[in-house]
Amino acid sequence: LNEYFSKFMAFLLELFKKDRQLLEPDERGYFIIRQLCQLLTAEDIFKSFSQIIVDEGDVGFACKIVQTLNTILLTSAELFELRTQLKNLDTQGSCALFCCLYKSWCHSPIATISLCYLTQNYHHASDLLQTFGDLEITVDFLKEIDKLVQLIESPIFAYLRLQLLDVQHNQDLIRSLYGLLMLLPQSEAFKLLRFRLDCIPHYQLLAMKEKPQSSKDPRPLVSKINFKELHQHFLQVQARHREARNKKMIKAAT
Numbered sequence: 001l002n003e004y005f006s007k008f009m010a011f012l013l014e015l016f017k018k019d020r021q022l023l024e025p026d027e028r029g030y031f032i033i034r035q036l037c038q039l040l041t042a043e044d045i046f047k048s049f050s051q052i053i054v055d056e057g058d059v060g061f062a063c064k065i066v067q068t069l070n071t072i073l074l075t076s077a078e079l080f081e082l083r084t085q086l087k088n089l090d091t092q093g094s095c096a097l098f099c100c101l102y103k104s105w106c107h108s109p110i111a112t113i114s115l116c117y118l119t120q121n122y123h124h125a126s127d128l129l130q131t132f133g134d135l136e137i138t139v140d141f142l143k144e145i146d147k148l149v150q151l152i153e154s155p156i157f158a159y160l161r162l163q164l165l166d167v168q169h170n171q172d173l174i175r176s177l178y179g180l181l182m183l184l185p186q187s188e189a190f191k192l193l194r195f196r197l198d199c200i201p202h203y204q205l206l207a208m209k210e211k212p213q214s215s216k217d218p219r220p221l222v223s224k225i226n227f228k229e230l231h232q233h234f235l236q237v238q239a240r241h242r243e244a245r246n247k248k249m250i251k252a253a254t
Contacts, residue, residue: 009048017061023068030068034076042082043097046073053104059237059244062107067144070111074118074156083156086119095221102230106237109135110144113176114151117160122172123215124227128234129179135238136245137183145180146189152177153192164200172215174200 012032016022022029036045049069056062073079085094086101098119105112109132116125135141151157163170177197184190217223 005044006048009045010052013049013052013065016065017058020061020064023064025071030072033069033072034078037072037076037078037082042079043085046082047097047100050100050104053107056107059107059241062104063241066105066108066111070105070108070114071147074114074151075154083118086115087159089119089219089222092221095225099225099230103233106234107241108144109234109238110141110148112234113180114148116176117152117157117173120160121217121222121227122170122176123217124231126172126176126179127227127231129176129183131235132179132183136242142184142187145184146187148180149184149189149193153196161196164196167200 016029021027022032033045046069049065053062053065056065073083085091086098089095089098098115098121101115102112105115109128113125113128116122116128152160160173163173167174174197177193181190181193181197184193
C-alpha cells in the first residue's frame with residue numbers, strides 16, 4: 001500500500017472521529033466505506049483501517065468505528081468475497097488478515113465474537129466468552145449482543161446454523177452460543193437464541209459429555225495461529241477501555 005493511500009485512510013478516520021454521526025446506520029460513513037470497497041480492494045481497505053485503529057488513543061471512537069466496520073463486513077453484498085476468504089482461512093494471506101482485523105476488533109468484545117463466528121474459530125470464541133464476566137455489561141453491550149443474535153438468524157450465518165446439527169464436531173460453537181444466551185436478559189433476543197438452540201437434536205447434546213471435542217482446528221493454517229497471544233491482546237485492549245472509563249468517572253466526579 002503506497003503512502004498516499006495510507007494518508008487518505010488516516011484522513012478519512014480523522015473525519016469520522018470529528019463527526020461521529022457519519023458512522024450511524026444510513027449515514028454517509030457507511031456509503032463511503034462501501035464505495036471504497038467497490039472501487040478499490042476490500043481487503044486493503046479493512047486492513048488499512050485496522051492497522052490505524054489498533055493504536056487509536058480514543059478507545060471510545062475505536063469501539064464505534066470497529067462496530068461500524070463489523071456491520072459492513074457482515075451485511076454488505078460488496079464484501080461477499082472477503083467474507084468467504086475469512087470464513088475459509090485456507091491461505092496465509094487470509095490468516096494474516098484475520099489476525100490483523102482481530103487486533104483492532106478487540107476494541108469491541110461482541111464484534112470480536114462476530115469475527116470468530118465468521119472465521120469459524122469457535123473454540124476461541126468460547127474461551128473469550130468465559131472472560132466476559134469480568135467486563136462491564138452496559139446497555140450498549142447488550143444491544144450489540146442483540147444485533148449479533150439477529151445476524152445469526154440472517155443468511156450470512158446460514159452455515160453456522162447448519163453446523164448446529166453436527167453437535168459432535170461443533171461443541172465449542174454450541175457452548176459459545178449458550179454463553180451469549182446467559183449474558184442476555186430475558187428479552188426478545190434471548191427468546192430467539194433460546195429457540196434456535198432448542199432446535200439442536202437433544203440426543204446429540206447428551207453425547208457431548210461422552211465424546212469431548214478436540215480443541216485443535218482441522219484447518220492446517222489456522223492451527224498455526226497463536227490464539228493465546230491474541231487472547232492476551234484482547235485482555236490488554238479491554239484493560240485500556242476499563243482505564244479510560246475509570247478516568248472519565250473520576251473526571252466527572254471532580
